[in-house]
Structures are given as structure tokens and as C-alpha cells.
Amino acid sequence: DGAEFSEGTSFTIETEGIHTVTFYSIDNAGNIEDKHSVEIKTDKTGPVTVSNIE
Structure with missing residues (x-):
């Protein structure tokens, strides 16, 4: 999303x-x-159920 690149595996x-995640590798x-x-x-909001049973 436009952030600076950072070194790491996660x-x-x-x-x-x-x-948008952009990545690249550098070998030895x-x-x-x-x-x-x-x-x-990503969606962190749980589903909502509605019952129409009367």
C-alpha cells in the first residue's frame, strides 16, 4: 500500500x-x-445471520 520496503519473511x-503487497528477493x-x-x-468482520422463522 505504498509503505517503504522492509527486510524480513513476514x-x-x-x-x-x-x-497491494509488493515484494522481491536478493540472493547471497x-x-x-x-x-x-x-x-x-482482508475481512475481520464476522458474518451476521438473520432468521425469518416465526
């Missing part, structure tokens, strides 16, 4: 919505691969 998405020789992007959809 990250946390705090908010609901549609997020210093070769940098092209950037890749994926769309992540």
Missing part, C-alpha cells in the same frame, strides 16, 4: 480492505529479482 496487515550473490505484486483482501 508482515502484518492491521486493517480490513484490499491491500547480491542478485535482485524483479518486483512482484499481489492483492490481499
Whole structure:
């Protein structure tokens, strides 16, 4: 979502919505691969059920 790149193997998405995650790898020789992007959809709101039984 436009944040700075950070080194690591995991990250946390705090908010609901549609997020774009962009990533790349650097090997031990210093070769940098092209950037890749994926769309992540998060929904932390539980479902609501409605009964129409009278």
C-alpha cells in the first residue's frame, strides 16, 4: 500500500480492505529479482445471520 520496503519473511496487515503487497528477493550473490505484486483482501468482520422463522 505504498509503505517503504522492509527486510524480513513476514508482515502484518492491521486493517480490513484490499491491500497491494509488493515484494522481491536478493540472493547471497547480491542478485535482485524483479518486483512482484499481489492483492490481499482482508475481512475481520464476522458474518451476521438473520432468521425469518416465526
